[in-house]
Amino acid sequence: MKEQAKVIIIGGGITGCSIAWHLAKRGWTDVLLLEKGELTSGTTFHSVGLVSQFRTSPALMQLMNYSIGLYDQLKAEGADGIGWHKVGSLRLASSPDRLKALQRQVSRARGIGLDVGTITAKEALDIVPFINPDGIEGAVHIPDDGWMDPNGITLEFAKRARELGVAIKTNCRITGITTDGSGAVTHVETNKGTVQTAIVINAAGQWAPRLSAMVGALTPMVPMMHQYVTTRHIPGHELPEQTPVVRDPDNLFYLREEVGGFLVGGFELEPKTWATDGVAWDFTQQLLPEDWELFEPVMEGALRRIPLIERAEVIKLINGP
Numbered sequence: 001m002k003e004q005a006k007v008i009i010i011g012g013g014i015t016g017c018s019i020a021w022h023l024a025k026r027g028w029t030d031v032l033l034l035e036k037g038e039l040t041s042g043t044t045f046h047s048v049g050l051v052s053q054f055r056t057s058p059a060l061m062q063l064m065n066y067s068i069g070l071y072d073q074l075k076a077e078g079a080d081g082i083g084w085h086k087v088g089s090l091r092l093a094s095s096p097d098r099l100k101a102l103q104r105q106v107s108r109a110r111g112i113g114l115d116v117g118t119i120t121a122k123e124a125l126d127i128v129p130f131i132n133p134d135g136i137e138g139a140v141h142i143p144d145d146g147w148m149d150p151n152g153i154t155l156e157f158a159k160r161a162r163e164l165g166v167a168i169k170t171n172c173r174i175t176g177i178t179t180d181g182s183g184a185v186t187h188v189e190t191n192k193g194t195v196q197t198a199i200v201i202n203a204a205g206q207w208a209p210r211l212s213a214m215v216g217a218l219t220p221m222v223p224m225m226h227q228y229v230t231t232r233h234i235p236g237h238e239l240p241e242q243t244p245v246v247r248d249p250d251n252l253f254y255l256r257e258e259v260g261g262f263l264v265g266g267f268e269l270e271p272k273t274w275a276t277d278g279v280a281w282d283f284t285q286q287l288l289p290e291d292w293e294l295f296e297p298v299m300e301g302a303l304r305r306i307p308l309i310e311r312a313e314v315i316k317l318i319n320g321p
């Protein structure tokens, strides 16, 4: 392993690998990314991979808009492994208040040049015929949204970063960060040795607070459980691969196609925290036990809007922090 690097990135999830490549593209190639497990073994490996530009702040909207342009470009360059499905998305308003809120968001989004607009319930039904239109006040259609393979895109970033000279070391855990009297970082300690550096980027996901604590800094973050269910396809009702992502916040669920079946995730009413005293270092490539009680309101909402789901055989409920 290198004994010195201009920049050390802690964490080989999508955040760390994306930062590594973006730094390298700008000429910062003396970069060492350290990952305590394998790449994507934190939260990234079980992400649903939804990509939406329709966010609450203009800054986030612009960031997501950049991401979509980037995924288009990578796909055009032949990076099929990123699994970029530009299928569009529909955000349903199942209450008058939700419609008003969405309309306000639409005008903000248009203000920064995004291609979004509200449509009627009938138009929404034309796009996703499997929904029950009862109570839909309107919807927002975002043609450029989609979903992707979170592992694929992370490995693509890592590959491109390596090609530009970034060093990536897996199974290497940062155990300490040393600073001088003024608080400037001088080196990091790992279970594989010491590396000198002046710049450390904390991209350690749910472990970030523990890393920050090594230099007396506070990262105000609480790990939360988040669940989604996958189903087999229903014979005769297979979802096409081009099925848009559907979000229905009033009914607490989002949905995308997964191998012809449904993937249904939730906006939990009472989300549960997990490992609030710090996530264990050896929690790697792991999930949490299924919590059907927590997921019940999500499933009920999804069934109200899409009764067809009742006929689908459940494969698995994923509970990931």
Ligand SMILES: Cc1cc2nc3c(=O)[nH]c(=O)nc-3n(C[C@H](O)[C@H](O)[C@H](O)COP(=O)(O)OP(=O)(O)OC[C@H]3O[C@@H](n4cnc5c(N)ncnc54)[C@H](O)[C@@H]3O)c2cc1C
Residues within 6 Å of the ligand: 010, 011, 012, 013, 014, 015, 016, 034, 035, 036, 037, 038, 039, 040, 041, 042, 043, 044, 045, 046, 047, 048, 049, 050, 051, 172, 173, 174, 175, 203, 204, 205, 206, 207, 208, 211, 225, 226, 227, 228, 284, 318, 319, 320, 321
């Ligand atoms: C069930 C679920 C579904 C989701 N769906 C979506 C979605 O559809 N769309 C979306 O945008 N987001 C989604 N998210 C959120 C998204 O997955 C995360 O925001 C993202 O994966 C976080 O990536 P990360 O790189 O920041 O963290 P991680 O992937 O957790 O990576 C951090 C890495 O740091 C490493 N690390 C930690 N400590 C150390 C150390 N001391 N030394 C070395 N390495 C260390 C870890 O091993 C880990 O690999 C979802 C999340 C969950 C839980």
